[in-house]
Amino acid sequence: SHKAIATILGAGLAVSAIVSPASAAELPLLGSSLQLSEPSNALSLPTWAIHVSSVLEWIIAMALVWQYAEESGYESWKGLSWGMVPLLGGAFCACTWHFFYNSESLEVRLPFFQALVALQGALTVIGNTAMCVAAFRIYKSLQGRSENL
Template structure:
């Protein structure tokens, strides 16, 4: 017993625990992305967990979207909203207004995606075919606004390069 005490006394002591710096909270865009992803996953799991007899009781038309197709639609919209938030956050952190403009330029495309999801939600109803035309128009407008925003970012980077050159 005494020999164990001697070995324990002569054994080197472990180094003191290193001080960790407190973790910084994730940026708002990352928190939003995590929340949107979690919500989309929960919706997909909840829909998949429904019992087959309950699903059979729903008389859906032949043109109804499948669960995996809905998962793709919903996750695409969630990813787009996340991208908009991250682009906006980048613009705020860097102070480059062009990036906030890009986030605004993404809004019409989000509207087009919402038109498509709404039309599919109502089983592609003929009475809502105006949503198809609206989606097309919003896609064209969104492509133009994103092109303008990208050009403004390019011009801003050229100006900052010229201002920093000797």
């Protein structure tokens, strides 16, 4: 199951890196000569592949950390998984911003986008702090166990 997921993600990444068009705007629509209309600041297909695969990889890492905590009995590792949640939220903010072509005009028309970059930054700070605290808690819990050996 995990091997199949890794194979699919790896194959998708390899294909996206080989694809010659730099963005979706360069791909013809169903064989016609019509071109998609994307602005010059649109992300390329390989860049989107990296963004999406990074988010998927982060979700898998969160699940693996949680699974390790349950199977090993080191409950403090669950805190690390919880600390990763705000960073995932920050990744979703960044992908949302990119989906709308990093457009400054969106900030004027849609108030939500005014706060999107600030929210992404705040979630990054919160997530980094939470992971730092979680790592310290893991260290302290393991330190206590090593003294009992």
